Amino acid sequence: MSQIQNSNTADTVPMEDDTMAVSVRELTRNFGKFTAVDRVSFSVQKGEIFGFLGANGAGKTTTIRMLCGLLLPTSGQASIAGFNVYTEAEQIKMHIGYMSQRFSLYEDLTVRENIQFYGGVYGLSRKQIKEKTRELLDYLNLWDQANKLTADLPLGWKQRMALSTTLLHDPQIIFLDEPTSGVDPVSRRNFWLLIYKLAARGKTVFVTTHYMDEAEYCNRLSIMRFGKIVEIGPPGELKAKYHARTMQDVFMNIEHREER
Amino acid sequence: MNRILLSIIRKEFHHILRDPQTLVIIIIQPIIMLFLYGYAITLDMKQIEIAITDYSKTPQSRQLIHQIESTSFFKVTAFDIPERGFDRLFKERKARCALIIPSDFARSLHSKQNTKIQLLVDASDPNAANYIYKYLLQINARFTFKNNPHLVQPFLMEPRILYNPDLKAHNFFVPGLIAIIMLLISSLLTSIAIVREKERGTMEQILVSPVRPLQILVGKVIPYILIAFLDGVLIVALGHLWFRVPIIGSGLFLAATLILYVLTGLSFGLLVSTITDSQRMAMLTTLMATILPTIMLSGFIFPVASMPKIFQYLSITIPATHFLEIIRGIMLKGNGLADLTRQVLFLFGISFFLLLLSVKKFRTTLE
């Protein structure tokens, strides 16, 4: 345990550093007696694709919700794009995009109407919304489906569309909570291509996932277990450390070690 | 076979007992409803505000006013208001009615055969207006007999009120409430229970197991029969012990009809759940299509005989109409099966028809 904590502190960077998109120190959240997130510290650099791994119930979603300002932390510090999660939740919301594991578009609105609605909610002007709609439909190649109900789209497309709508206001940091669960392999690949493009444009991507192959795509990973971060680092380093060929092996190794 | 059924029943009980909302529907709401209705619904009006304008100011007129004041039915809130002030008085709701005694009241009382007193009533509540008018007629009759010792009635009307001699409202409403509450529980809970499984996809899971559709239905229904029945017993007991509603007829017969009625409610719920796909629609349909009509058209509050003909026919299709006659008959009149054969047959018919329909619908939705 102590070794891990050391690696954590080694990784902690001063909060003031403005190259950091996300910095978190000793972040904790209790639900009654249950501690969902336990003194977690880490930071994410601008333009990084940061992966969040862990079994179900490890505390990934709770962490993401605290970072998005949806949930107040019990204790600890966190700042997103330089804003404090306790006091500046609303400013944070201007600078982030969030896509939850539940599909979050209105199924009874058409594709175009969804884009229009979220654009409006983010305060884009009518002209901007028009432009964005055209841009998005071009980009997603959804022109034929633009006036169809979102409910009728295949899941993979819905997912990409959901991601695109969270980008309408051009956020710096994008939080993706298990974005590809239930999606076929081809769609998942397409989705990740999109994530790469975003990172190339300087966006910070914070993503949680179950899929170990996806973990390999990340610049850096953190692995959570029972509310604690047990491992953090680039995939290559982690594999080397555990003498493993794949991230799958790393993950199993850690689970195994912790059980003992 | 039996083990399959048992496991479905057990599962259903777990659902019910673990869902606080369902428990509220089952236990708390009936009790609150019983007490609120039991106490809120009373028929005797009291302390009706009356304005009296006495232009006569004689011992005779004062005697009449005294008779009005001495009842608890009226409360005199305004005296000697000029006639043009009445509209305002009614609009401010300071008085419900106004009595105007003419200036020649005393003289006329000695010389003329008929003396008129004017009464103005705010009839926006016609029921109250009727009561007020009738009560004043009674006071007037008393006044008349006192002034005319020679006046005797050629014949007398002698009312004998059967079953509920004191005309207690409880005796009318408590049995009615039992009918409403049991319907609420049996139909609402079943409709939700099945649709919930559809919504969550657990129905499919059960369907791929080697269970026959009928078993599923029976397994789902049995716990609710039991619960609704126990609820019925609870309310009957409360009504009997707390509100002192008599149970003159056979308790066993009452219990049997309770079960029959629960069955009817359940078949309603089943039907609703087979034709709807979401809990929201199921709940709305049950509330709108079964519970509201039942409250309004079954004779629970409003007498069926006073409704237009179409609604009287419509009320025949409502199970509660028949059950109300059954339960009031057993509790208050001591009716036995011989007196209530028609109603019991109706309930059997309705539930058989609904069950048949829902089993058929259920089958086709599976295919």
Place this chain on the structure above:
Amino acid sequence: MQRILYLIQKEFRQILREPAFLGLIFGAPLIQVLILGFAITTDVKNVPMIMVDQDHSQMSNRLVEAFSNTKSFHFLGQVGTAKEAVHLLDRNKIKLAVVIPPHFERDLKTGRQPRVQLLADGVDGNSAGVALSYANQIALKLQKQWFPRLPHAPGTVKEIHLTGIEARMLYNPSLESVNNIVPGILAVLVMLITSFLTGMTIVREKEIGTLEQLMVTPIRRGELILGKVIPLIIVGLLLFTIAIISAGLVFGLWMKGNILTLYGMSLLFMMTTLGMGIFASTLARNQQQSMFITWFLGIFAILLSGFFIPIENMPRVIQWITYLNPVRYFMIVIREIYLKGTALHYLWKEALEMTVFGGAMLTMATLRFHKRVG
């Protein structure tokens, strides 16, 4: 402001896209006004009754005739004995039996005051009371006619001085309960639909997950609530209008008072119902729960509003409770405006009470409605 417009637009698109919902919103007022207006009647009419004539004289015939020719009673004929009549009462075939004793005519003419027995089914105490008073009125007419035939009458008839009551029924001269019930239905409708819909549209977004999505946008809490509430107010007013028009067309009942006062008051009232809906949505995890909460509150609110049980009749303690019931105030207001044409300056107290309630309810709901999930 612009954001609110987008929210409103979205809300309307969703409402228009669900036909079942649309049917419910617009069909419900029409059907309810129709059914309830016709069915809910506190009038007691067509009371089924029979006569038992044990005298078969000219005078007893007159009495039978008098009972068979009235709208209040549904005359089902005659049976031979009181026992048979009781049996019919037992079986719920009749509610009243009038038993004329043997030697009725002879006793009457000799001044021995024969007693006519009224056997009434007292289960429904209200109806029984009304039926008995109808019977007494019928009897009274004959008593007046027959008084001069009494043996001692010739000497005393000149000394009789009667007082009569000349009643004028204001605002509702025909005494039809429809006139009282229909405005009540309008109030109940507004309450049920707006509180139901509010709770449900919010909780639905909670269930689907779009509410969480909205919470991470920079939209303000107040904007979010207004964006939800404004479409519902519009729907509520539309529905109210449909109900008013159908009440007018079907029952010929139009308001006597000022229409603007009525709409203003209904807006005040909707503050409360919408607040209630939002409040329910913060408590509920799913649509079913929110519906249940509003239904639970609604049924008591209706009962204690004076809709069909006059509040004055209730025991003191329950009367106090009704002061906490906002529907009570709107019920008074809508009836006053509809039937009496009462002007605003007589209703300011109710308006004030509704404003206080609505304000408190909305504030409480808004405070409970966080832009956070935990």
